[in-house]
Amino acid sequence: xxxxxxxxxxxxxxxxxxxxxxxxxxxxxxxxxxxxxxxxxxxxxxxxxxxxxxxxxxxxxxxxxxxxxxxxxxxxxxxxxxxxxxxxxxxxxxxxxxxxxxxxxxxxxxxxxxxxxxxxxxxxxxxxxxxxxxxxxxxxxxxxxxxxxxxxxxxxxxxxxxxxxxxxxxxxxxxxxxx
Amino acid sequence: xxxxxxxxxxxxxxxxxxxxxxxxxxxxxxxxxxxxxxxxxxxxxxxxxxxxxxxxxxxxxxxxxxxxxxxxxxxxxxxxxxxxxxxxxxxxxxxxxxxxxxxxxxxxxxxx
Numbered sequence: 001x002x003x004x005x006x007x008x009x010x011x012x013x014x015x016x017x018x019x020x021x022x023x024x025x026x027x028x029x030x031x032x033x034x035x036x037x038x039x040x041x042x043x044x045x046x047x048x049x050x051x052x053x054x055x056x057x058x059x060x061x062x063x064x065x066x067x068x069x070x071x072x073x074x075x076x077x078x079x080x081x082x083x084x085x086x087x088x089x090x091x092x093x094x095x096x097x098x099x100x101x102x103x104x105x106x107x108x109x110x111x112x113x114x115x116x117x118x119x120x121x122x123x124x125x126x127x128x129x130x131x132x133x134x135x136x137x138x139x140x141x142x143x144x145x146x147x148x149x150x151x152x153x154x155x156x157x158x159x160x161x162x163x164x165x166x167x168x169x170x171x172x173x174x175x176x177x178x179x
Numbered sequence: 180x181x182x183x184x185x186x187x188x189x190x191x192x193x194x195x196x197x198x199x200x201x202x203x204x205x206x207x208x209x210x211x212x213x214x215x216x217x218x219x220x221x222x223x224x225x226x227x228x229x230x231x232x233x234x235x236x237x238x239x240x241x242x243x244x245x246x247x248x249x250x251x252x253x254x255x256x257x258x259x260x261x262x263x264x265x266x267x268x269x270x271x272x273x274x275x276x277x278x279x280x281x282x283x284x285x286x287x288x289x290x291x
Contacts (some may be wrong), residue, residue: 040213064209064220073214078285092213128264133217133235136266 002031003160017160018098024133028131032157035107036094039151041081042071043090080148085117089128092134094152099160101130107160108135113155117143119128120156129163192259194252202245202284203260210236211267215255218265221246225278232260233267 003011011017019033027034044067055061065091074081083089100144105127109120122138137156141147153155206224210216216236223230238247251259257273264270
């Protein structure tokens with residue numbers, strides 16, 4: 001069951017649910033929290049020869065290398081970044097999010113952007129209990145028009161849910177800050 | 180021997196009452212390509228067998244080439260090694276205790 005705005009604010013006040021930077025009060029909707037787009041994008045475009053297949057099960061395939069070798073870093077300019085139809089970019093939320101081990105979440109798009117054809121994830125919306133960090137967004141423009149992305153724009157929303165029992169994998173602070 | 184909870188059969192997964200934090204040496208690391216990376220994939224060598232996991236960078240120590248890990252429990256004679264959740268994927272694997280001991284930089288009680 002999704003947390004209501006009352007429950008979300010209570011978790012934030014108790015510093016169990018942390019957004020860094022803090023989210024403005026009007027970012028908390030009735031059952032979600034709006035998230036902003038960070039300034040860096042990884043624009044994916046094939047550099048290898050046309051016709052080469054991507055086989056993620058192939059031994060030695062490392063997704064980080066693949067993204068590095070087939071993507072370029074794009075800092076969103078002041079005027080915004082023009083995202084073309086059928087383009088795929090990897091982006092991140094401006095907010096670092098810390099979930100306690102009793103809360104999981106889903107990241108979803110914003111309805112206005114969805115109606116323009118902008119999706120913010122490719123079937124991977126889950127944010128596990130105990131997660132800490134920015135959320136990665138696989139943004140795809142499936143509409144017919146170029147869409148301008150601005151840093152700091154409200155690009156996604158986080159829907160929070162209780163987990164049945166606190167997750168063993170959450171660790172609650174035992175890893176935090178340790179190196 | 181860690182204290183296990185549950186009374187399941189010997190090959191069923193049984194979790195420890197508390198996760199045990201250790202540090203493991205990694206062989207290679209691939210960071211995400213952002214200018215300020217937040218996550219990475221790391222490769223471990225467990226007695227010749229390569230294991231991979233995605234990890235948040237805040238648990239990585241690049242000076243010692245090690246990463247914190249949590250031992251969550253046992254399945255038969257194998258231990259479930261786990262890392263904090265990430266955006267990218269698999270964050271756990273099974274290993275035998277002897278192979279883990281070979282790459283452990285911290286003892287299972289977290290001491291150096």
